[in-house]
Amino acid sequence: MKQFRAAVIAALFLVGAAAPVAAQDVTLTSRDGAVEITGTLLGFDGEFYRVDTVYGELTVDGTGVTCDGPGCPNLIDFVAELAISGSATMGDVLLPALVEAFALRNGYRVERVITDTRHFEYHLFTPDPGRKLAEFTFRASNSDEGFADLLADEADVAMSLREIRPTEAQRGFEAGLGDMTDTNRSRVLALDGMVAVVAPGNPVGAISVQQLAEVFAGRIDSWAALGGPDAPIGLHLLAPSSGLSQAVEDQLMTPAKLPLSNLIERHDRGAALVSAVTRDPFGIGIASFAETGNAKRLVLTGTCGFSLEATRQTIKTEDYPLTAPMFLYFPARRLPKIAREFLAYTRSPSAQVVIRRAGFVDQAPEEVPLAVQGDRLANAIKVAGDDLPFEELQGMIDTLRPLARLTTSFRFQRGSSRLDAQSRSNVQQLARAIEGGSYDGRKLVFVGFSDGEGPAAGNRQIALKRAEAVRDAVLSAAETANPEQLAIEVQAFGEAMPMACDDSDWGRQVNRRVEIWVK
Known part of the structure; x- marks a missing residue:
């Protein structure tokens, strides 16, 4: 029995444990007849059998065995x-x-x-x-x-x-x-965003993240509180089992410590939600960025005057606070x-074009020169003060002026040193690009930024440590890369270029980031 089991282990790759099978519809026999396994065929990929046996779930190389029984696949016309x-x-x-x-x-x-x-x-x-x-x-x-x-x-x-x-x-x-x-x-197959949408004729054009949470909790129930008409607000969301609806709870309601209202009208499909909001002059919904249709998108704003609109670029960089990665x-x-x-193809450059044309946000990195980042520079000037002298901002501009920002950014989970899901995917994307030679002969700069809570000097140190951690993660993932083919630097500017207001958890989360700049 020991010899038989040793032969099985040598011939098979054990991938998991399972309960004893109730039926046995195939028998796999090694070419020399020394090993024979019976069990229920769970799958065949054209090369390997996956069988549930008394030893657990096993994967068997089809070239080394013959298959007998009613469950055996057709090897000639395999589909x-x-x-x-x-x-x-x-x-x-x-x-x-x-x-x-x-x-x-x-x-x-x-x-x-x-x-x-x-x-x-x-x-x-x-x-x-x-x-x-x-x-x-x-x-x-x-x-x-x-x-x-x-x-x-x-x-x-x-x-x-x-x-x-x-x-x-x-x-x-x-x-x-x-x-x-x-x-x-x-x-992460593609990127999406959770966007507040209203009817095209609604006069309200912006809403803060906190207000949005209070609206969907039922605490704000009149448009007058948002600068609109004195009319009740109708609420629309996808069904509770929808991933987008659950992401709304996770990313919008939970940080605000608010429950969803019981008065929300639910929809099975994004198109149905947007259609209902478009027909409802006093309705508001949270839709997928790719499915906003003819509805009016509301800009997210804050008490400090910063605003963030859902665009391909702000979702790709995660500067927009309500992003929704699309997972496989x-x-x-x-x-x-x-x-x-097919799964390998979904990561290819041509697949990124298909993703864009389908209306979703792809993950192909884009380079954004400093000259077209006027809003970010305006934010930097706005936060200048005693704790952050204007001279430091000038030094940051001098450092970044010859570079371009990649849309590949990195952020961390709330209250954790672990990168969030989109950023973990970005580590793999950037590592593969480095391995493929996309940045040979160029300079990559990992630039750390922080929120404005606490002393500026301490924030710069925290931002520097985060930038170093991301650099190390990318280089560790790029196992076959030749580090001599490109220059890598680490910089940190702390709270010097905020993307959102620091008066909320959402704003601070957006501001704590590591960006990639290239030359």
């Missing part, structure tokens, strides 16, 4: 399968656009098969004679159901507008999906080759 479930915001437009672009890029013929409003499939074929290569099945619902399908082994990829909850991650680990909080188990989550198991190729 790869990929099940994707979750956020309708991502599933309705973004993922289909990427699948179609991926097929076009590889010369595949593609067919879309619609089952109902939530379920559809993409079939990929070779151009001639038209053999089917893959079936990508979609269930476009919400983030909660996407994670539920992933945990139930009914989906290979979950689409979400929020990070996985600790309870979901724990259940996933117990189910053998691996550590779903690990960087390798998720990916996948378990620690091998996906079919064509599925892996």
Whole structure:
């Protein structure tokens, strides 16, 4: 028995534990007949079998075994399968656009098969004679159901507008999906923002983040309190199970320590929400940046006079405080080759173009010269004073003038030294760009900024430590990079260039950041 088990361990890669199987529909036998495993076939990617056995869930190299039993796949006409479930915001437009672009890029013929409003499939074929290569099945619902399908082994990829909850991650680990909080188990596909929208004729043009929270808590219930007409405010949000709605609770309501009002009208789709707000002269909603349609977007402002509008650039840099990264989550198991190729394609430069054209915010870095950053420079001048002499601002301008700011920025989770989700993705993006030689012969400067709480000298030191931590994380991730091919520096200017008011948790969060400047 020991010899048999040793042979099994040598031949197989154990990826997780599972309960004893109730049925056994395949038998895998090594070419020399020395090892034989029976179990329930969980999947086949064209190269590897995934089998639930009495020893747990095992992944077996198909080249080393023969398969017998009713569950054995057809090796000659193998069709790869990929099940994707979750956020309708991502599933309705973004993922289909990427699948179609991926097929076009590889010369595949593609067919879309619609089952109902939530379920559809993409079939990929070779151009001639038209053999089917893959079936990508979609269930476009919400983030909660996407994670539920992933945990139930009914989906290979979950689409979400929020990070996985600790309870979901724990259940996933117990189910053998691996550590779903690990960087390798998720990916930021694109970026989005949570935008306050009103009807086009509404005279109100701006709202503070605190006011927005109080509106959706029902504490501010008249437009007169916001400079508008003396009329009641109608509230609109997506369904509670929506990832965007949950992100509103996490990023807007929780920091304000306020509950959502019970008078909110809920909608299943972003388009339905925006349509309702557009028809309601006294309504307000929080919509996805990509789905604001004909509604009027409100600018976020603060008591100090700073304002932030949701744009591609402010969302990409996370300067806009209510950003919503769009995640793909996948378990620690091998996906079919064509599925892996598709996921790799979603990170390519051409995929970033597709993401932009679909109305979402891509992650391709852009360079912004100092000369077109007038609002930021005005903010810097505004905070000059005894604690922050004008001479220090002049030194900052002299340092940054020959450089351009990358839209790749880094921020930390509230009350933590850990980078937030978008920033962790940015570490990988920047590391891959460095490894690929995108910045060879150039200079990268990691520049730390802080909020204005406390002495300016102390804030500069904190900002410097954050910039050094981000530099170290990027260089650690860029394992194959040659550091001699580029120059890397670290600078810190503390509170010298605020993006938002320091009178709120949101504003301070936006101001605490590490930027990348290039020459």
